[in-house]
Every structure is written in structure tokens, then in C-alpha cells.
Amino acid sequence: MRAAIRRAERDARRAVAPKIRPVRAIGTVAAVGALIAGVAFPAYAAIQSEAQPVSVHDVAAGSAQSLVVASEVKTAGVAGSDYSATTPEEVAAAKAEAEAAERAKQQAAAAAQAAAAQTYTTTSAAPSVASVAAPPAVSGGFGAPLPGGYTITRSVGGAHQGTDMVIGAGTPIYAVTSGTVVTAGYSGAYGNLVTFVGNVNGSSVEVRNAHMSSIAVGPGQTVSAGQIIGYVGSTGRSTANHLHIEVRINGGLVDPMGVLPI
Template sequence: MAEQNDSLANEPETAATSLTRRTRARRQVGRRPRAAATVATTTASTRPAASTAAKRPNPVVKPLKSLVILSMVGGLIATIALPAFGANLPTAEAKTIQQMAVDDAQSLVVASDAASTDLARDSYSATTSEEIEKKKAAAAAAERARLAASVASSQTRFSVDLSMVAPGSGAVRWPLANYRLGEGFGTRGGAHMGVDMLANAGEPIYAAAAGVVKVSQESYGGYGVAVTIDHVINGQRVGTLYGHMTYGSRQVVPGQTVQAGQIIGLVGSTGRSTANHLHFETYINGSNVDPYAWLQANAG
């Protein structure tokens, strides 16, 4: 049999001669690796799954991180706030040993049957010179007020013509306008230190000279209701005393300045007295002198 050698020209193009064939061949060759690729892909897809499963975070880790962050923030806040808060805290005042001892003494408890007593201001006396002076001033003011009230009451009880003045116009005046001379100075064995000027009850008594009232009392020893006045006459210290006045008739108070001939009270019979009269005494530089002789020499 003859060999049948097919012409290559009549046969379809092979992969070596035809581009189409060549392309198809490439596609076929590509298909084979596709299966392998599929397998590789499958393998690869399986591997990342495992890797993803391996890298998936633990659900406990995230809350722990949040807790750590909050703790750090809280620590920072405390670090800033505590010093500021501490700076604003009140500091305790410094105390001396004596103060601490006093505090301890105040808190000391001692068993006793004695009852507690509240101390009042009037329960103890003044201990400083200022308090003593204040008490003296208060007592003097109270006495002046009492005397003024007594004088005011006496003025309502007695009708006294205050416009009246003692006889004369000199620096020394007679203490009574109408009187009769009684016992004189030095009688009773030298015990009578004044002169008795007898007059009717209620007769006005005048200041013998200008001066300052020293005593004005409703009860001045044996003189009864009496007034004393300090004067300075011709450079000498002169004192005059007016005793046995009527109760409530005094017209002056201690410390009051009076003028010569000013009414100071009314004749009476108080104290050691048996009749209405004025007991009048005079002192010069602290020594008793005969008041009647002094009036005769100076009154005018």
C-alpha cells in the first residue's frame, strides 16, 4: 500500500504553525494549572482561616486594657488633685507648752461631791487699777445722783426764795441774816469748836464765801444734816461747816461750786441738837479758829 502522507497544507494548522492553535494550547495549558491553582487556592484559603483563627484576639484582653487605661488616668488625677487638696486643708495653730497645759487642765476630771458653781462678775473684786478707778467713779456718780435727787425732793418740800442773798457784798458774808448768839467757841471745856447762831426753823443759810462743796450729807455724825465748803481767801485755805440743818433742805451736792452768799440749806435741829440753830465752824489751813471773831473781822 502506498504510504499516505497527508500534506501539511491540507491539514489544519497545528499548534506550531497556527496562532489560534497556539493560543488554545496555552489556554489548555492554563486550564491545568487552574485546577492546581484551585487546589492551591483551597489550600491557601484553608491556611489563612487557620491563621485568622490563630490571630483572633482573646475577649478578656480588651477589658483588661480598658481597666489599665482607667487606672492610669485615675492615678494622674490623684497625683494632681491630692497636693492641691492638701494645700487647702487648715493647719493646726501652734500652741505653747502653757496653752497645752491649760487645755489639759480644763479636760481634767476629778471625782468630787462638790457641785459646780457658775462664776459671775460680781463674785470677785477688781484686781487692776483701771477697774478700781471705774468702780470708784461709778460709786461717786451714784452718790451724786442720789444727792441731787435728795436736793430736788427737798426743793419741792420747802419753799425757799433762792433769789435771797446774805447780808453784805464782800468776799466773806454772814451765814444768817436773822439770829441770836448762842454758845461760843471753846465752851464746854474747850469741846465746842464752833459758834451757835439761834434762828427760827427754815431760816435760809448762806455760804460764807465762794468755794467748792466738800460734804453734803443728811447724817454727818453729831452735826446731823450738814454741809462743808472749801475756800481760798487771800491765799489761805479756809474751810467752813454748817450743821443741824433741816432734813431734806440741802441745796448743794459735793463737788459743786458755790458763790458767796448762795443759799445752801435751812436752819433745823438735827443731830445732837436740842433747839433750832446753826452750828458754824471755821478752819484756816486745817486749824480751828473762832468763827464768830473771823466773821466780825472779814464779813461785810
């Protein structure tokens, strides 16, 4: 088959004027590339068709879909190719399909790497449970959710709605203010989640504490600031032991780093 392609390419070079063929080939590659990119990454079809670069971050945003769809595109592209093609247009189209499939595969791989980069890997510095200190003092309406020794790896940004505090499994998690527990159980990506609602200086405050290894309170229970509500773990969508904490004031999401003493 490769010999046939080479022959066809040689014939094509002879048959078509040099100034015309590259333009046609590039046009075909661009058209097929845009078509396949549109299938593999629907959200970025417009970007692809304008031949603008797609950042790793953009690709990562759709990684869950692209990882699956890209493999289908590759299969469809190869299956749809006819390597016995003899006209320059067919040869160019077949090559473009194969190249586009390869690009889709590479984009999927890049997306997988980018997604992996967003997981949590800072576990070596996490202290053991034995080093846990007494519950932190409440100041300014809020207390800290963890004893010292944690590492903040991420806060609010993009689709991420909380602050990630990496620390050893089993570290106690404290209620950052007094309130009433509204959720205490496993909840999808949050894993073991405790959500409680309190009142700070006249404002309604909702606090979500995610990825717990175990939960120490129940729904409807009243908690006081500094009370242990659960223990650090890595349940749900998490790859390392950490507390993911979200804070909403009067229903609006805020950055925990701006309101909690952390």
C-alpha cells in the first residue's frame, strides 16, 4: 500500500504543476482536519476551522469527551480511506485523513496529560495524624477548617469552586463556624461530604467540606465552630488526601482564602 501511495504521489507530482498542488493539498488537509477536529472536539470546531492553535488548557477542558471520541475518529478515518486511490486528490485526501486522525490522537494524549496535571500529587509533605494540634481559635467570624501543616494547592478558579488543602488522611476537619448540618453523606465527585449552614454577622453562610475519609456528624445536627465534623480523606473525585472546602455567603460563591483564616 505504501508503495502504491508513493507511486501515486510521484505521478501526482508529474501530473500537477508544482505551484498548484501544494495549495490544493494544504486546502484538503485543512478541510479534512477541520472536519475531524469538529467531530472530536465539537466545542472547538470554530477555532479549528480558523486554524488557530488550541491550548492544552482548552483541550483539557473537554478531555473527558475527547479521550473517547478521538479513538472513534481514528477508526472512522482509516476505515474511510482508500489507499488504492490513484488521483492526486484522493491520495492527498487519504493522507490528510490519516494525519488528522494522528493529530486527534495526539490531542487526546495531551488532554489526558493535562487532566492528570490537575490532580493532586503533593502528599510527601503531609504531616501524620499524630502531629494534629488543638482546634484553631475562631476569629473574624470564621475559624480554620484544619490544624496547621496543610498545603494549599489550588483555590477557586474556572470550574473549581473551592480551596484544596492537602494534609494527611485522618486529620480532623473543624466546622469553620457554627451552624446546622444539611448534608452528611457520599455525594458523587465530592465523595464524603458535609455541608452545613450558619449565620455569620447576619449573613447566611454555607460551607461544603469534601473528600472526607469518614464523617462525624449527621444531617440536621447542630455544630459549633471548631467542632470536628469529619476526617480528611480522598473519596470522590480525588487522587490524594485533602480537604476541598467551598464557602457561599448569601448564596454567592466566595474564595475561602478570602474569608477563612487559612
